[in-house]
Amino acid sequence: MNNLSNIALGTWLFGGLRWGHVDPDTSYRTMCEAIERGIKYFDTSDAYGKGYSEELIGRLPKSLKQKIKVMTKSGVVWDADGTRHVNINKDYVLGALTNSLNRLDIDQIEVYYLHEDDESKTVDEISNTLEKVLETGNVRYLGLSNFSEKRVAEISSRVPIYSVQNECNPLEIRETVNTIKAIKRKGMQFHGYGLLSKGLLSGKLFGKEEFQTGDNRAENKEFLGDRFVQNIVKVDKLKESVRHTGIPLAPLVIYWAIKYCEVDLAIIGCRNVSQLNEVLDYVNNIHNLDVFEILTDSFYNW
Ligand SMILES: NC(=O)c1ccc[n+]([C@@H]2O[C@H](COP(=O)([O-])OP(=O)(O)OC[C@H]3O[C@@H](n4cnc5c(N)ncnc54)[C@H](OP(=O)(O)O)[C@@H]3O)[C@@H](O)[C@H]2O)c1
Numbered sequence: 001m002n003n004l005s006n007i008a009l010g011t012w013l014f015g016g017l018r019w020g021h022v023d024p025d026t027s028y029r030t031m032c033e034a035i036e037r038g039i040k041y042f043d044t045s046d047a048y049g050k051g052y053s054e055e056l057i058g059r060l061p062k063s064l065k066q067k068i069k070v071m072t073k074s075g076v077v078w079d080a081d082g083t084r085h086v087n088i089n090k091d092y093v094l095g096a097l098t099n100s101l102n103r104l105d106i107d108q109i110e111v112y113y114l115h116e117d118d119e120s121k122t123v124d125e126i127s128n129t130l131e132k133v134l135e136t137g138n139v140r141y142l143g144l145s146n147f148s149e150k151r152v153a154e155i156s157s158r159v160p161i162y163s164v165q166n167e168c169n170p171l172e173i174r175e176t177v178n179t180i181k182a183i184k185r186k187g188m189q190f191h192g193y194g195l196l197s198k199g200l201l202s203g204k205l206f207g208k209e210e211f212q213t214g215d216n217r218a219e220n221k222e223f224l225g226d227r228f229v230q231n232i233v234k235v236d237k238l239k240e241s242v243r244h245t246g247i248p249l250a251p252l253v254i255y256w257a258i259k260y261c262e263v264d265l266a267i268i269g270c271r272n273v274s275q276l277n278e279v280l281d282y283v284n285n286i287h288n289l290d291v292f293e294i295l296t297d298s299f300y301n302w
Pocket residue numbers: 009010011012013019043044115145146165166192193194195196197198199200202204250267268269270271274275276278279
């Protein structure tokens with residue numbers, strides 16, 4: 001079975017903002033490798049590096065770009081002083097779409113997401129904005145990211161929503177699994193991010209790392225002090241219980257998310273080619289389903 005069709009390359013980190021030091025050449029090589037290895041979907045946003053992630057995708061040779069489908073988003077805006085706000089006004093979104101197409105240097109976006117909800121906007125207003133987005137002819141499908149289940153239900157009854165992109169952090173799976181089921185029951189796809197819990201479930205951390213200023217994990221409680229150490233103790237225990245498979249934790253968790261959580265697209269964040277290859281080398285060659293119970297049990301009782 002080919003699991004590659006269920007994997008998208010996430011490119012937030014490649015934007016170079018909120019992930020510490022990021023080397024653009026390494027990012028570019030990682031994107032090329034992903035395409036060479038058969039990844040068909042790239043996920044980006046105009047907020048990632050304030051457009052730099054899209055720009056980097058735009059620089060890929062046409063021969064590679066035509067092998068992928070790009071999903072991007074608008075709505076999250078970084079201000080000059082480092083604060084962020086949400087803008088999903090119709091005129092703003094339509095302008096942002098044009099800018100994304102220019103940066104990506106493509107004619108069609110596979111899924112165009114509103115990146116975050118603004119609950120002061122009515123369902124009418126948002127549906128109207130999304131209709132206008134479709135009317136441009138530059139977007140194949142519409143998506144909603146980080147919207148509540150209720151708002152997704154209301155908006156999707158007005159305009160065709162193809163997919164919902166939400167966090168699917170295994171450590172919070174109890175809350176997420178019901179949302180995934182509800183979304184899929186309504187005929188939409190679920191695209192998940194955060195599958196490795198921002199690297200906690202990579203199995204490569206020791207609990208002593210100090211993340212650089214500018215890396216979002218430097219201010220994330222899961223990566224600080226005793227909590228970080230306790231998390232790594234649990235990760236180490238989990239690694240021990242799946243050691244007999246001979247498969248590293250990262251690809252196992254991603255495979256579990258695709259099979260157990262039924263995530264249609266697992267959006268994976270990789271810093272470099274070696275992280276990417278670790279996932280891709282294994283994820284197509286996992287047949288040992290008996291570890292699912294171990295992973296499920298561990299995540300539900302984290
Ligand atoms: N819609 C939204 O609001 C939203 C929000 C977040 C993310 N996303 C999308 O989802 C993508 C993934 O982001 P995420 O936050 O969800 O990241 P994630 O997949 O939970 O974690 C990514 C981090 O895991 C580590 N990692 C990955 N593979 C590894 C390996 N084989 N060995 C060791 N470490 C490994 C790397 O950490 P190091 O940096 O320490 O090397 C990497 O930066 C983003 O790029 C973006 O496209 C969307």
